[in-house]
Amino acid sequence: MEQMVNVYLYGKKYEVPASLTIMEAMEYAGYQLVRGCGCRNGFCGACATIYRIAGDRELKACLACSTKVENNMYVATLPFFPLVKEVYDMEKIKPTQQIMMQLYPEIYACVGCNACTKACTQGLNVMQYIAYAQRGEYEKCAEESFDCVMCGVCSSRCPAGISHPQVAMLARRLNGKYIAPHCDHLDDRIKEIEDGKFEALIENLMQKPLEEIKELYNTREIEK
Amino acid sequence: MYQDKLMQESIQKVEAARAENIKLDPRRMTAEEKEKLLATYHPDYKQDEFRVLEVGPNKGEKVPTELAALLQANSRVAGLNLDLTKCDYETDVLIIGAGGAGCSAAIEAHNAGAKVTIVTKLRMGDANTMMAEGGIQAADKPNDSPAQHFLDAFGGGHFAAQKDLLYKLVTEAPDAIKWLSDLGVEFDKTADGTMVTTHGGGTSRKRMHAAKDYSGAEIMRTLRDEVLNRDITVVDFTSAIELIKDENGKCAGAVLMNMETKQILIAKAKTVVIATGGAGRLHYQGFPTSNHYGATADGLVLGYRAGARLLYADTLQYHPTGAAFPAQIFGALVTEKVRSLGAMLINAHGEAFMNPLETRDVSAASIIRECSDRGNGVKTPEGYAVWLDTPMIELKNGEGTIEKRIPAMMRMFGKYGIDIRKEPILIYPTLHYQNGGLKITADGQSDIENLFVAGEAVGGIHGRNRLMGNSLLDIIVFGRNAGKSASAKAKTVAMPEKLTLKHVEEFAAECEKAGIKSDIVSPKLLPDYARKA
Ligand SMILES: Cc1cc2nc3c(=O)[nH]c(=O)nc-3n(C[C@H](O)[C@H](O)[C@H](O)COP(=O)(O)OP(=O)(O)OC[C@H]3O[C@@H](n4cnc5c(N)ncnc54)[C@H](O)[C@@H]3O)c2cc1C
Numbered sequence: 001m002e003q004m005v006n007v008y009l010y011g012k013k014y015e016v017p018a019s020l021t022i023m024e025a026m027e028y029a030g031y032q033l034v035r036g037c038g039c040r041n042g043f044c045g046a047c048a049t050i051y052r053i054a055g056d057r058e059l060k061a062c063l064a065c066s067t068k069v070e071n072n073m074y075v076a077t078l079p080f081f082p083l084v085k086e087v088y089d090m091e092k093i094k095p096t097q098q099i100m101m102q103l104y105p106e107i108y109a110c111v112g113c114n115a116c117t118k119a120c121t122q123g124l125n126v127m128q129y130i131a132y133a134q135r136g137e138y139e140k141c142a143e144e145s146f147d148c149v150m151c152g153v154c155s156s157r158c159p160a161g162i163s164h165p166q167v168a169m170l171a172r173r174l175n176g177k178y179i180a181p182h183c184d185h186l187d188d189r190i191k192e193i194e195d196g197k198f199e200a201l202i203e204n205l206m207q208k209p210l211e212e213i214k215e216l217y218n219t220r221e222i223e224k
Numbered sequence: 225m226y227q228d229k230l231m232q233e234s235i236q237k238v239e240a241a242r243a244e245n246i247k248l249d250p251r252r253m254t255a256e257e258k259e260k261l262l263a264t265y266h267p268d269y270k271q272d273e274f275r276v277l278e279v280g281p282n283k284g285e286k287v288p289t290e291l292a293a294l295l296q297a298n299s300r301v302a303g304l305n306l307d308l309t310k311c312d313y314e315t316d317v318l319i320i321g322a323g324g325a326g327c328s329a330a331i332e333a334h335n336a337g338a339k340v341t342i343v344t345k346l347r348m349g350d351a352n353t354m355m356a357e358g359g360i361q362a363a364d365k366p367n368d369s370p371a372q373h374f375l376d377a378f379g380g381g382h383f384a385a386q387k388d389l390l391y392k393l394v395t396e397a398p399d400a401i402k403w404l405s406d407l408g409v410e411f412d413k414t415a416d417g418t419m420v421t422t423h424g425g426g427t428s429r430k431r432m433h434a435a436k437d438y439s440g441a442e443i444m445r446t447l448r449d450e451v452l453n454r455d456i457t458v459v460d461f462t463s464a465i466e467l468i469k470d471e472n473g474k475c476a477g478a479v480l481m482n483m484e485t486k487q488i489l490i491a492k493a494k495t496v497v498i499a500t501g502g503a504g505r506l507h508y509q510g511f512p513t514s515n516h517y518g519a520t521a522d523g524l525v526l527g528y529r530a531g532a533r534l535l536y537a538d539t540l541q542y543h544p545t546g547a548a549f550p551a552q553i554f555g556a557l558v559t560e561k562v563r564s565l566g567a568m569l570i571n572a573h574g575e576a577f578m579n580p581l582e583t584r585d586v587s588a589a590s591i592i593r594e595c596s597d598r599g600n601g602v603k604t605p606e607g608y609a610v611w612l613d614t615p616m617i618e619l620k621n622g623e624g625t626i627e628k629r630i631p632a633m634m635r636m637f638g639k640y641g642i643d644i645r646k647e648p649i650l651i652y653p654t655l656h657y658q659n660g661g662l663k664i665t666a667d668g669q670s671d672i673e674n675l676f677v678a679g680e681a682v683g684g685i686h687g688r689n690r691l692m693g694n695s696l697l698d699i700i701v702f703g704r705n706a707g708k709s710a711s712a713k714a715k716t717v718a719m720p721e722k723l724t725l726k727h728v729e730e731f732a733a734e735c736e737k738a739g740i741k742s743d744i745v746s747p748k749l750l751p752d753y754a755r756k757a
C-alpha cells in the first residue's frame with residue numbers, strides 16, 4: 001500500500017500519496033491546473049507556493065512542482081505577484097550606479113530584515129544581491145542572482161516593496177551587455193561570414209552527392 | 225541517498241569500476257551498427273505506434289497515433305457560430321506562442337516598425353525555451369566553421385534536413401549569439417572574453433555555448449524582459465484555437481480562447497507567426513517528457529487544418545537522459561552537458577556500455593537495449609534505468625565543477641537528497657523534442673500565404689534528428705527571420721476585410737467523407753492530469 005499523507009490545499013483537507021510533489025498532489029485532488037503551472041520542473045517560477053507544517057511557526061516558500069508533500073502541510077499557491085517592472089532601452093542605459101537609483105530607488109529602502117533570502121525558493125542570497133545592486137556592483141549581483149526563476153516570493157515578503165527579481169534582471173542584462181569581457185572571436189567570425197569566406201566551402205559541401213557527404217560525415221575528425 | 229538495496233549494490237559496482245571506466249573512451253559505433261540499433265530499439269521505428277493520415281495535406285503519411293488523433297479531431301469552433309466581423313484585436317503581426325521563437329519574432333517585427341501582438345497559452349516564457357539547460361551551438365571558434373557545423377547537423381539529422389534552412393541556421397549562428405549578447409544574455413566566458421564551449425552529442429568541434437545549465441532560462445528571461453520594454457501587446461493565458469483566413473485563402477488572424485474564462489476572442493492580422501513549440505505533453509508511446517505543461521503540438525493542428533503541409537512529423541526526439549529516479553522528477557531532463565563534462569553511461573554491472581557522446585537517437589536506443597534485451601538495467605519503481613556517473617565530472621575537471629557548471633542539475637537532485645557530486649544518477653530516455661513540424665521556405669513562410677512558422681513547430685531544419693544546441697539556435701535564427709519576414713510582408717498587404725473559417729468546415733467535411741469519427745476536440749491545449757474521482 002502506498003503511504004498517504006494529509007495535505008490542506010487552500011485549507012481543505014485531502015489525502016494524497018506521500019511521494020507526490022505539491023503540484024501532483026493538487027492534480028491528485030482533482031484540480032485541472034491552468035495558472036501556477038509552467039515548466040513543471042523548477043525553471044519558470046510559475047508555481048510559487050507558501051506553506052506551513054501544522055504546529056510549525058515558520059511560514060515556508062517553495063516551488064510546487066519540485067517540492068514533496070509532507071504530512072499536515074497547509075498550502076497556498078502564489079501564481080502571480082505584482083512585481084514592478086520598469087521599462088528601459090538597453091541601448092541607452094549604462095551600467096552606472098545611478099541607473100538603479102533611477103529605475104528601482106526602493107532598493108535603498110531595504111531594512112536588512114533578510115526575509116527575502118529566507119523565502120527564496122532557490123536558496124539564493126537575495127539580500128546580498130540587492131546590496132550589490134545598491135552599490136552598482138552589477139557583475140556580483142548578476143552572479144549571485146543567476147539561478148533566480150523570478151517566482152516573486154521574495155518580493156511578497158519584503159517590507160520595503162522591492163521587486164528583487166526585476167532588479168536582478170536588469171543587473172544581469174547590464175552585466176551581459178556592458179561589463180562581461182567582450183568576445184573578439186565572435187566578431188571575427190561574423191565578419192568572415194559577411195565577407196563570404198565560407199560560402200564556397202559550404203556550398204561545395206551541399207552540392208556533393210549524398211554518398212560523398214555521408215563519407216565525409218562518417219570519417220570526420222572529432223576534436224578531443 | 226538511495227535506499228533501495230539493489231540500487232545500492234549496483235552503485236557499489238559503479239564505484240568500484242569508476243577508476244578504470246574513467247580512463248576509457250568507448251569506441252563510437254559504425255554507421256551500420258547505428259542503423260541496426262535504431263531500427264531495433266528506437267521508438268520512431270515501432271510501426272504499430274503510428275497511424276496513416278486519411279485527410280489533409282499529408283494524407284497517406286504516417287504520424288504518431290496520438291498526433292493523428294488530434295490532427296483529425298473536431299475543431300473547437302465547430303458549431304459556435306462566431307461573428308468574425310467583430311474583432312477583439314487588430315494587428316499587423318500576430319504571434320502565437322511566447323517562447324524563444326515567438327519573442328525573437330516579436331522583437332524583430334517590432335524593430336521593423338510593425339504593430340505586434342503576442343498571444344500565449346500560459347505566461348510569456350512558460351515554454352520549452354525556459355527549460356533548456358545545455359546550450360546553444362555556433363561555429364565561432366578558429367578551429368571551427370559553418371561548413372563543419374553543417375556537416376555535423378546534416379549527418380546527425382540523417383541527411384534529411386532541408387539544405388537551404390540548415391545553411392541559414394549555421395551561417396547565421398554567430399550573429400544570433402551576438403544578438404543575444406547585445407541584449408544582455410550572459411554567456412560563459414573566460415577572462416579574455418573567449419566563449420567557454422563544449423561538445424554536445426554528435427558535434428565534431430566544441431561549439432556549445434552556455435549560460436551555466438540555465439542557458440534557455442537566461443535567454444528566455446532576457447527576451448521576455450526585452451518584449452516588456454517595448455510597445456508590444458502581450459495577451460497571456462490565451463490560446464489560438466483556430467487560424468482565420470481571408471476570402472482569398474490567405475492567413476488573416478486567429479480565433480483565441482481565454483484559458484481561464486474560456487471566452488472566445490477574434491484576432492485579425494495581416495500576417496501570423498506560429499511559434500507554439502513542441503509536443504512532449506502528448507506522451508507519445510506512453511513516454512514521460514521533459515517538456516513544459518503547454519507542449520501539445522497545437523501549432524501543427526492549427527496549420528494542418530488550414531492546409532499547411534507537415535514535414536517529418538513521424539520523428540520525435542527521445543532524450544537519452546531523462547531522470548528515472550526519484551519518481552517526483554521522472555522524465556525531467558538531465559542535460560546532455562552532464563555527459564559533455566565527462567559523466568559516462570554505466571549499466572547495472574558497472575560497465576561503460578557505450579560512448580556517452582553518440583547522437584541522441586543512438587544513445588536513447590542504446591540505453592533502451594541495455595534495459596530491455598540485454599537485461600543490464602537497474603530496477604526502478606517506474607521500470608529500468610542505467611547510471612550516469614556524475615562523480616566522474618569532478619574527478620576529471622576538479623572539485624567545484626558541478627556547482628559552477630551544472631547548478632540546476634545539482635539542485636534538482638539535491639532536493640531529493642541525492643548529491644550528484646558524490647553519487648551517480650539513474651536515467652532513461654524521455655520524450656524531448658518534436659523533430660518534425662510545419663514545412664517552411666527560407667523566409668519562414670508555410671504553404672499558406674501570410675502564415676509564418678518558427679521554432680520547434682517547424683519541421684525540416686534539422687532533418688530526422690536534432691543535435692543538442694541547435695534548437696535554441698534555430699528559435700533565434702528562425703524566430704528573428706520569421707519576425708522580419710512577417711513584418712515586411714505586413715507592409716505590403718492591406719488589413720484583411722472578409723474573415724472566414726470556411727477551411728475549418730471543409731476539413732471537417734473531408735474527415736466525414738473519409739469516415740473519420742472523433743469524439744475529441746483539438747488543439748489539445750493542456751494535458752489532462754487531474755485525477756477523476
Ligand atoms: C528540458 C529541455 C531542455 C532543452 N535543452 C536544450 C538545449 O540545451 N539546447 C537546445 O538547443 N535546445 C534545448 N531544448 C529544446 C529547445 O529548448 C526548444 O526546442 C525550444 O526552446 C523551443 O522554442 P519555441 O519557442 O519553439 O517553443 P517554446 O519555447 O515551447 O514556446 C512555445 C510557446 O507557445 C505557447 N503555446 C503553445 N500552444 C499555444 C497555443 N495554441 N496558443 C498560444 N500559445 C501557445 C506555449 O505555451 C509556449 O509559451 C530543450 C528543451 C527542453 C524541454
Ligand code: FES
Nearest residue numbers: 038039040045065
Ligand atoms: S512550474 Fe516552473 S518552476 Fe514550477
